[in-house]
Amino acid sequence: MSDPNPGTVARRGNGSRYLFLFLLGLVVGAVAIVMALRAWDARKDHFPESLMHVQGWHVRQLAKAVEQNRCAATDTLPHFKALRTTADDLERAFPGLADDQRFTQAASNLRGTLDAALASPPLNCEGVARLNKDIGAGCKACHQDFR
Incomplete structure (x- = not known):
């Protein structure tokens, strides 16, 4: 079985890349929020x-x-x-x-x-x-x- 069009490149979807970047953005955002909240709490008089x-x-x-x-x-x-x-x-x-x-x-x-x-x-x-x-x-x- 050979490819009828040997000159074409098979295209994969970019969905997995977008999902990875979305998840990475969520993790980085959560870490940034936690850091900001801790910095804000550290300024408070306890x-x-x-x-x-x-x-x-x-x-x-x-x-x-x-x-x-x-x-x-x-x-x-x-x-x-x-x-x-x-x-x-x-x-x-x-x-x-x-x-x-x-x-x-x-x-x-x-x-x-x-x-x-x-x-x-x-x-x-x-x-x-x-x-x-x-x-x-x-x-x-x-x-x-x-x-």
Whole structure:
């Protein structure tokens, strides 16, 4: 069997080339978008979110201590200290709210609650639970107005 027209070249379609270039463009575009989003996220100030995460973690640790019936001052005092230390940074973490009277009052009330906890730590789980509820109320007061 021979080709009746030996001078003609068999033509293949370009569809596979176009598909390859399309897929390559999708991959390069996805990589470029991810890089752009990460660069944009890197410019963002993560301090306020980090502060809230750290404080939330310590509040959850206090709740866990109550659940596990581990409410001695040696178990809870480190969390109260950390909460008090981070409460000092609330105005710096949210500079746009530092002039708002409600915000500064909520932050001051939270610090007052934590100062009382450090001055006279609760000695049983009921006291820790009550104090954790007061801390949560201080957080909630701010979050209701500004979140």
